[in-house]
Amino acid sequence: MDYIQRFHTSDRIHIQVFANASEEVSVNLNNLADGTSTPVTLSTYSQNDNVQMYYAILRELKDSVYTISVNGMLSEPFMVCSSDTLLDETLLVRYSHKSNNSPFDNIFWIDDAQQVFNFRMEAGFKPNGYSPQVSNEQYRNQMQEIEELYSIPYDIYNLTIGNSSGVPYWYAKLINRILCLSLVEIDGTKYVRSESSVPEMTQVIEDSQLFQISVSLELQNNDIAGIGGTPESGSSGSFPMFKIDHAKDGEMLQYSAEEAAFINTDKVEV
Structure with a gap:
């Protein structure tokens, strides 16, 4: 095994299984350290007339390595650990x-x-x-x-x-x-x-x-x-203001720090 996913005991592990409305679903949590297998209590949610979702949340598991089996199909192993070292890593x-x-x-x-x-x-x-x-x-x-x-x-x-x-x-x-x-x-x-x-x-x-x-x-x-x-x-995130007062032909826009906006003027001041 090259890699194993790790969870902390405080994490919430969601399980969602989708099945036909007429299909039965069973989920087991398998503790590989002590060789026990525990049925997972599932809730149901009707996604539509044909599909039913079975779901559960695993929490506060003991330190061990686990797998989950769904109707006999087995997941990859994962580890649950209570050490604060895991939180640092x-x-x-x-x-x-x-x-x-x-x-x-x-x-x-x-x-x-x-x-x-x-x-x-x-x-x-x-x-x-x-x-x-x-x-x-x-x-x-x-x-x-x-x-x-x-x-x-x-x-x-x-x-x-x-x-x-x-x-x-x-x-x-x-x-x-x-x-x-x-x-x-x-x-x-x-x-x-x-x-x-x-x-x-x-x-x-x-x-x-x-x-x-x-x-x-x-x-x-x-x-x-x-x-x-x-x-x-x-320094606001809005666009710069324009203050146009009685505009005339030939006038141009120049930025006025006093007005904090572009104003119309007939001469450019530098």
Whole structure:
């Protein structure tokens, strides 16, 4: 076994099984350490007249290695650990969506109850993966003197997934789909994909089936107000103002710092 996925005992592991309305579904949690198998109590949700969803949430499992069997079909093993060391080595991704129309074959809303899925992975934000950015607009007069009309700073963070041993390729596929959703939290902070960034994979060693994956993210909420409260008017994210007063032929626009806007004038002052 090259890789085993790890969860913390505080994580919530969602199970959703879709079946024909007439089909019976049974799910068992198999503890590989002590050789026991425990039936999982399932709730049901009717997706439509023909499809029934059986679901459960596993939580507060004991430290061990488990598999899940669904009607005799066996999952890959996964590990559950209560050690805080696991929290230091991994990040918890919580994800959901505004509707059930998503890239995933699952249900995010059961009636009015939103389902938030958990996925834990070996990952982190390296200091050299931070990139400061700015969205701004400037005015330059005829003397090539420049003035900042508005300026909004923001940040891009490069998320690195996989330790020195790497992770399977399907992590990249899963993360790419997760970043298509309306709710993505990484260790409690909301992130979104930066522009059209996609996960990029690098083999840890030649011919290995494990990879390190990187993708660029931005904070969903850009807190730029600082201690002083709201930004000054000249630094707002709106378009610059234009104040036109009794416009005449031959007049031109010039930026006035006093008015904090472009005004019409018959002469250019420098």
